[in-house]
Amino acid sequence: MSEIADKVKKIVVEHLGVEESKVTPEASFIDDLGADSLDTVELVMAFEEAFSVEIPEDAAEKIATVKDAIDYIEKQKAA
C-alpha cells in the first residue's frame, strides 16, 4: 500500500473511531463506516490538512469511499 493510502486509512480510523480492518478501499464512509454528512466534511478537512491539498466542494462531494479519497489525493500529489 502506498504511503498516501496508509495515511488516509489512519485518518479515517482516527476520525470515525472504526476498526482498521473495516477501512478497506471499497468501504463507503457513510454506508460502511458510520459517518454522517458532517463527519465527511470533517474528514475532507483532515485530508486537506494532512496532505496540504485543496479539495474543492464539488470534488469533495464525489469522495464517497476510501479509494475515492486515495485516488484524488494521489492525483493531486502527482500533478
Added chain:
Amino acid sequence: MGIVSPLGLGLEHNWSRLIAGESGIGRIASFDPSDLPAHVAGEVPTGPTESGCLTLSDWVPVKDQKKMDRFIHLGLVAATEAVEDSGWKPESEEDRCRTGVMIGSGIGGLQTIYDASITVHEGRARRLSPFFIPSALINLVSGHVSIKYGFKGPNHSVVTACATGVHAIGDASRLIMLGDADVMVAGGAEAAVCPLGIAGFSSARALSTAFNDAPDKASRPWDRDRDGFVMGEGAGIVVLEEYEHAKARGAKIYGEIIGYGMSGDAYHITAPAEGHEGAYRAMQAAVRSAGISVSDIGYVNAHGTSTMADDLELQAVERLFGDAGRQLAMSSTKSAIGHLLGAAGAVEAIFSILAIRDNVAPPTLNLDNPSTESVIDRVAHEAQRRKIDIALSNSFGFGGTNASVIVRGV
C-alpha cells in the same frame, strides 16, 4: 435523578459526600489559572467510574466526544444516570412521543467558542470543524439525550443564566401539567471553568479571589469574610413524570413538584434589587401555586452564592417566613460544590428532594461568622437531622431573573 458535580459522579455518592461536609473545591487543574485573579473552582474529578469519578469514555464514545463541548458531555452523563434510575424505557412510538427533554445551560460551549475564535482569527476559517456550532449550542444537550433514547416529545431548552436549572424543572413540570408530555427529562448542565469563563466573571468582580491559597474555604455563603462566588461545573438531571403515569408503572418516586414561582427584578443586569424583592415574589408565587403555608416548609436550599447578595436573599426569606422562620433550616450547598451556574438549580433541587427523603439538611460549609444574625438556622458546618416534609429551592440569575421550586416527599 442524576448528578455529576465537583463532589463526583452519581446521586448517592454526591449526597453522602455532601452530608459528610466534604468540599469539591480546589485549585483549578484543567488549565493554569496563575494569570487570572481567581485560582479556585469546583471541577468534576477525573478517575475510575467505580471510585465516583469521571471517565468520559465510559459515558460518551470517544469518536463522539469531539463533536460536543464539555457541558454536553456532563449533561449526557447525568441524564444517563437519571433515565436509567427512572426505569422509563418507552417501547411504543406513542410513549416515545409523550416523552420530552428540557435541559438548559447558562452559557453553553464557551471553551468551544474560544477555540473556534482562535482558528478564525488565525485565518483558518476554512479549517473550522463542522461540529463547532452543534458543539456549542445550548439546546444540544436536549438534542443528544433525545437521540440517545429516542424521546420524541417536546425538545426544549432553557437559558436564564444561574436560574436555568430551576426554570427547566419548573417549566418541564408545567408542560406535563398542560398535557404536552407524560414524561420530561429536565435539568441543567454547565462547564464554564475555562480561561474565558473565569476571566469574564472575574472582570465582573463576581468571583472569590481572597482564598486562592485555601480553596476549600473560598465558598462561604453568609460568612462575613466571603468575597465572591466559586465557579463549579457539572450537571443535574431529573426525570419528571405525570403522577398517575408513574404510579401505574410502579416507578421509583423520589418526590413531587408541588410549587413553582418566577419573577423578574426589572432593576439591574447583575445586582439584585433591594431586599431581594424579586426573590421574595418568586418564592411567594411558588408557595401560592403549591397551596401550602410557609410553615409547612422545613428546608430551603438557598441560592446563597457567597456574595454580598446572600444577605438580601436572607432578608427576603425572613420576610416571607415571618415567625415560621424560627423552625426553618436553610443552607447553601454551593459552599461544597461552588456555583454550577445553569446546572446549580437542578443539582440543588435534587439535594432538596434527598433532604426530604433522608430528613437531613445538608450543611453550609465555612459559615464561621455570619455577617448578619438571623432566627433562621443556616446549618453551619454540619448536616442536621430534622423532619423535612417539604423543601423550597431558590435560583436567581443575571438579568434579574428569579425562580423557586417547591418539592414534597411522596
